[in-house]
Amino acid sequence: MLQGRDYLSPGFLNSLVAIFFHPSYHVLYDLYLKDSGMSSFTEFADSLDRGSEVYIQTHDFPDHDALASALGVKYLLEQRGLACRIVYSGTIIRGDLKDFIRIIGIPAENSDSLTLRKDDQLIIVDGFLGNRNVRDLGASVKGIIDHHPQDVDSIPPVGFIDLRTDYGSCSTIIASYFQETDTPIPKSIATAFLAGLYIDTSFLTRGVSSQDIELINLCYFISDREYLNIHVRNKIQSSDLPYFRYLLKHLTIADLCGFCYLPQGCEQNLMGILADFCLSIQEVRFVLMISRNNGGYSISARSEKAGWDAAEIVKALIEPEGFGGGHAHMAGGVIKDRPDFHPNDLKNRLYAYIREHLV
Numbered sequence: 309m310l311q312g313r314d315y316l317s318p319g320f321l322n323s324l325v326a327i328f329f330h331p332s333y334h335v336l337y338d339l340y341l342k343d344s345g346m347s348s349f350t351e352f353a354d355s356l357d358r359g360s361e362v363y364i365q366t367h368d369f370p371d372h373d374a375l376a377s378a379l380g381v382k383y384l385l386e387q388r389g390l391a392c393r394i395v396y397s398g399t400i401i402r403g404d405l406k407d408f409i410r411i412i413g414i415p416a417e418n419s420d421s422l423t424l425r426k427d428d429q430l431i432i433v434d435g436f437l438g439n440r441n442v443r444d445l446g447a448s449v450k451g452i453i454d455h456h457p458q459d460v461d462s463i464p465p466v467g468f469i470d471l472r473t474d475y476g477s478c479s480t481i482i483a484s485y486f487q488e489t490d491t492p493i494p495k496s497i498a499t500a501f502l503a504g505l506y507i508d509t510s511f512l513t514r515g516v517s518s519q520d521i522e523l524i525n526l527c528y529f530i531s532d533r534e535y536l537n538i539h540v541r542n543k544i545q546s547s548d549l550p551y552f553r554y555l556l557k558h559l560t561i562a563d564l565c566g567f568c569y570l571p572q573g574c575e576q577n578l579m580g581i582l583a584d585f586c587l588s589i590q591e592v593r594f595v596l597m598i599s600r601n602n603g604g605y606s607i608s609a610r611s612e613k614a615g616w617d618a619a620e621i622v623k624a625l626i627e628p629e630g631f632g633g634g635h636a637h638m639a640g641g642v643i644k645d646r647p648d649f650h651p652n653d654l655k656n657r658l659y660a661y662i663r664e665h666l667v
């Protein structure tokens with residue numbers, strides 16, 4: 309097994325793996341109850357110790373859905389007399405996410421500023437114990453609520469695991485707890501849930517379940533739609549424009565594939581935004597972007613063509629020198645800096661692979 313730390317800094321690696329854990333399409337939904345009789349959120353909430361704080365941890369480099377989920381859980385537990393704090397690792401760089409935290413009012417604290425004790429109660433949302441993008445904070449994991457495909461048997465017993473992998477967002481799961489406990493959803497949380505759902509499903513174009521539609525029904529008319537329209541839909545900031553300029557000049561399009569190398573380096577979120585932009589071009593159904601980053605190259609791929617699995621293509625192109633993963637519609641990877649590798653090699657490999665295997 310390749311150990312990222314052997315040659316890449318943990319921060320860099322974490323930002324790369326953040327993209328691997330986006331919501332997947334259609335996997336079976338099940339409320340997963342392992343080694344416990346807890347069958348509802350109410351029962352789980354009642355099992356927590358009111359004498360000490362509850363920490364709610366998002367995945368590292370949190371996105372809208374992770375923060376919205378944490379906020380929802382915090383609100384519900386506080387209604388039941390528990391004191392909660394939201395904690396995350398990694399950084400929050402993008403302006404739209406900073407606005408989200410400020411406007412919705414999400415008291416998220418960086419784990420660097422906290423010291424958790426072994427017996428502190430921890431709930432993980434929108435991520436899973438042992439994931440590369442969920443830093444081990446050393447506390448006692450009481451619950452996990454997630455919508456990404458996970459290997460539940462790979463972890464030690466946890467009191468409450470609610471894993472619903474066909475849901476478009478983790479917010480949709482949390483919203484079901486509001487229904488279960490008959491708790492009215494406050495406007496700010498309804499807005500946050502919709503932001504989480506819209507972004508995780510790329511505005512309802514992938515991985516949407518009937519429960520996600522129910523979430524819209526539940527939240528739409530109480531949410532701040534002006535905020536959602538302005539702040540969530542407009543995710544590009546003016547400082548991104550030089551990257552777009554570069555992309556427009558250097559993007560290659562052939563055989564339904566777009567390719568671009570960004571030698572100036574590019575953070576992972578922005579690379580995803582650029583890749584999504586490429587996909588919006590009619591002649592592009594698959595896109596591969598590679599950027600120079602400290603210690604190597606990072607790769608971002610998007611696919612909207614059935615049968616062209618982004619994760620499989622990335623793995624086929626970069627392994628064994630690099631490693632990659634993700635889902636059919638969205639994947640990422642890293643390649644270590646090495647003298648015999650040039651990003652244009654990847655371009656040639658991509659078009660050769662597509663011609664050989666997929667066209």
Ligand SMILES: [Mn+2]
Binds near residue numbers: 374476
């Ligand atoms: Mn999510």
